[in-house]
Amino acid sequence: METMILANIPSPPQGVWHIGPVPIRAYSLCIITGIIIALWLTLRRYKAKGGDPDVVWDAAIVAIPAGIIGGRLYHVITDYDKYFGPGRDPWQAFNVAGGGLGILGAVALGFFAVWALFRYKKVPLAPFADAIAPGIILAQAIGRLGNWFNQELYGRPTDVPWALDIYYRVDAAGRYAPLTGRSTGEIVASVHPTFLYELLWNLVVFVFLLWAEKRWRLGHGRVFALYLAGYALGRFFVELMRADEANHILGLRVNTWVSAILFIVALIVFLRLPRGQEDPSEVDPRRSSVAVRQGNVAATATSPASASSSSANTPAKRYGREAQDGSEPHEK
Template sequence: METMILANIPSPPQGVWHIGPVPIRAYALCIMVGIVVAMWIGVRRYEARGGDPDTVWDAAIVAIPAGIIGGRLYHVITDHQKYFGEGKNPWQAFNISAGGLGIWGAVALGALAVWALMRHKGLPFAPLADALAPGVILAQGIGRLGNWFNQELYGAPTDVPWALDIYQRVDEAGRYAPLTGRSTGEVIASVHPTFLYELVWNVAVFALLIWADRRFRLGRGRVLWLYVAGYTFGRFFIELMRADEATLILGLRVNTWVSGILFIVAVAMFLRTRGPRETPQEVDPNGPLSATSAAER
């Protein structure tokens, strides 16, 4: 007997459109929308804490390019076999348009760039990080919609009602082109939509951060550490479901190891951090401004 599929999730027919010679990529649009949402939330939260909204915009100027570079570096390092070795083209490591940004590298290098900026300004990093963290996790969820358009980062074949249908995509010459081609309408696989699982989890963590911050008046980086712990906890299990090619360490995907290690670190730092919520105007004792000069501002 044939099994009737009641309600599968269809993939978009394509992920790239062209306006003349200019490609418009859905993945890039999703990332841009996520950045705008994160900035809107971050500005409101930092201002509510008593901070200068312009500081958030200054942070974005350094965090966005640093995040892109960090995300690409993490991807190239953890999937180096795709770019280096016999028959590989190392220059493809710079081809971001072909996909491949690791969130770990993006957040790490972006946060490091913002930390350096805040130290230069003589302002504490933690209040800004706590203000930005909820928007960042929500932006990650929005960015996962880009994976839906790209038909990537999915799980094993399944017959659950919410399975994701992966279509055959070809270019104008009829060649297989999963990222840039257009659907022929042929379903080549029905899989677990792990991008959707992560999207839902990210929204749930966003809600948790907003609630916990309001309920307990978290400060001194605890919202940031709660974000890391919440995200990595869900990502650990989602990684176990993914079926795409990945670098393995002792039989587990590298992102599974990273998730587990960062979760432990984040929980330890969250529990270790003490003290009342600080204000963004407090001067960083390690920064270039003295208490006297800060008081005169």
């Protein structure tokens, strides 16, 4: 009796293409696509809350470079032995194109940069944080496809039907090049596709955030706190399955500890933040104050007292008063 076995998930034959001397990296394309979609979604959500869409663009200008720097710093710090020590090239720490961005560091430094911007602009940060949270987790899901093209961040060897096949890649000279080379068709290992597990979990968190925000009327930063808790929970279990090199503390990967701590802190913050949603006037007080001033001007211009005062000063009225006083009107 024949047994049908599902084919494993193949890795892409390559992750880099060249247009002349210019390399086109799938990893970068995935990151850029995620950022664009996150921006589009945040613009819609922040505007619906009563915020100024221009603020979203201002935040993107500071958050994107800060996120890249923070992500790279986190990666280099947690995997310092790859860049520093005997036989290592410290300058590779600046080679972002070679792969290696820690999303936890990207979110941390990006958040700090946006916090500083909003503090300078005197705009509440919590409504914006809630608006951007679903976009961030969706962008992370899209970005995980870049790890698939790079054949990185995979799990331990397995024989499950959905195992990921890792190919042996070489460059034009036949040298081993796992990131920039092209597959020879030789399968090095069949492993757990942890990139896919995290991608699917991120999509679940994305849908859950949208549902929870509406169902529980979340606001005051609670959507963002729930995003952090949800992502950290999934990342904790994914880290337990990964087999790539990483530094350990007390037998567990650094990212496992960070995810556990982040989950606990985010959950505490979520429970302590105010309940309910902000009024549109609380999202951006600058816009509200302008609207109030404009409304006061319009009300003053159309009020009965203003109208009677205005009509009392017309030439006909003035002429009538002057005639009654026995004086002659002045012509101009």
